[in-house]
Amino acid sequence: MERRRMLAASGAAAAVLPVLAAPALAQAMPEIRWRCASSFPRALDTIYGAGEHVARRVAALTDNKFRIQVFQAGEIVPGLATLDAVQAGTVDCTHTASYYFVGKDPTFAFDGTVPFGMNFRQLNSWLNAGGGREVLKPFFDTYNVVSLQAGNTGAQMGxxxxxxxxxxxxxxxxxxxxxxxxxxxxxxxxxxxxxxxxxxxxxxxxxxxxxxxxxxxxxxxxxxxxxxxxxxxxxxxxxxxGLNLAMLVNKAKMEELPPLYREVLESACRDATIETMAKYDRVNPEALRRLVAxxxxxxxxxxxxxxxxxxxxxxxxxxxxxxxxxxxxxxxxxxxxxETQLQWFRVAENSYDSFVYAMQAQEQQARR
The missing domain is CATH 3.40.190.10 (Periplasmic binding protein-like II)
Incomplete structure (x- = not known):
């Protein structure tokens, strides 16, 4: 009997622990509010929406303790002046395309896209697995900002x-x-x-x-x-x-974040990259048909x-x-x-794509 009472008591205590732990964790997390100046107008829901996606994920993963308010281009500063605002501390971060700032230094282009450069997958590989982020870091340090990958448009039109x-x-x-x-x-x-x-x-x-x-x-x-x-x-x-979109963060603000919040922010930016590319691949074919029609x-x-x-x-x-x-x-x-990416993509990716495109063209011709 005594053993059953002890087991029941310990079970009740275990059930209470998660209830107590969650509020305790939430109370330990500081309230942080950031302002993000976007380089894009709100009407462009996909490219502007990548910044909003980051803000939503950050809030959701921190129980609204860390919140980022996104402002469209022109609300705080013009879309092409957001880097200056981040450096000055007028805003905490900007969702942008780093190549907008090549007038300051052409090296910014590599964080966005360059002529005859790499496609989305190749650039994503360079940044995250090929040392690209590490190579760019000393450059961004000179501007006192941290760049986080936060979206991609895929190959664009001319x-x-x-x-x-x-x-x-x-x-x-x-x-x-x-x-x-x-x-x-x-x-x-x-x-x-x-x-x-x-x-x-x-x-x-x-x-x-x-x-x-x-x-x-x-x-x-x-x-x-x-x-x-x-x-x-x-x-x-x-x-x-394949235009890489970036969340450029004031370096001091980034360093002030608790480690958990830094991880949440980086995770939200990676998620935005996947979601933005997926949406563009869904909506562009339909829009092209409408435009041609x-x-x-x-x-x-x-x-x-x-x-x-x-x-x-x-x-x-x-x-x-x-x-x-x-x-x-x-x-x-x-x-x-x-160079290594192009060698590999020619072997498998391009061969596969070229064959499938050719077969699709034959089938369409046969149906006419």
Missing amino acids: GWFRREIRTVEDLRGLKFRIGGFAGNVLAKLGVVAQQIAGGDIYPALERGTIDAAEWVGPYDDEKLGFQRVAPYYYFPGWWEG GGAQLRPFPRPVMEACYRAAMEVYEETSNTNAHFKRVWEHFKAYR
Whole structure:
């Protein structure tokens, strides 16, 4: 009898322990509130939504103890000025594309995407398993920020043009809204590159201030309405084989976080990367069909144009490496990893994809 009472008592105590432990853990967790300035407008639910996804996951995993409020571009600072705000402590972090800040240093491009670089999977491998994050860290340290991977768009489209591009000569004098390092490459071919925030592109294209504009891909481009003012839709966006989105965090703020919160933030950013890519792969095919059905003229860049752009890109990489030590160090590491990735993808991935595409084309032709 005595033994049964002791077992019952110990069982009751064990049942109480989890109830007591959870509030005790919650009470031990500090209340932290961050502000995040996005570089994107709220209307672009996929790319802006990656930042919101991080905020939701962080709150959910900390019982709302750690909360991040996301502000769309322009609410606190303009979309292309968010890095300055993070450095100044005006905000704690920014959800952005690091290549927006190549005007400060072209090395920022490697944290986003570079012309004829790697696709989503290859870049993800470089950053997380190939030493890319470690190679970039000394560079980001000079800006007192920490970069966390927080989304990806996949390979992008080549943009909307008011007139057709048939030859390399057609690029000369073209006023083209294009982000990142690609503007330096196209400048070699006579393009006048313009870096304009997402929400300001349509009016510039409509007024004729620019002749062409690229953003992301069908889903986002349709939302921005480019098809109404520029009929020719080119592909591929050779300058963005897979744009990595980043959560750039003030370094001091990152170091102040409890270890648990740092792990939660990094986990939420990784989750956002998977979710964002998955959503783009779902919504882009449907949007492309709608755009073409609505009159968009789908065009591939002519092969001579692509080849000229590739040669120009390789020249710019070498020229920039000669004058920028950070860029040279990262480019050499990036280039070596890209070479091994391309060798592997040609063997299995590209062979498989090419065969399946060819068979699909045959089946579609047979059904006509």
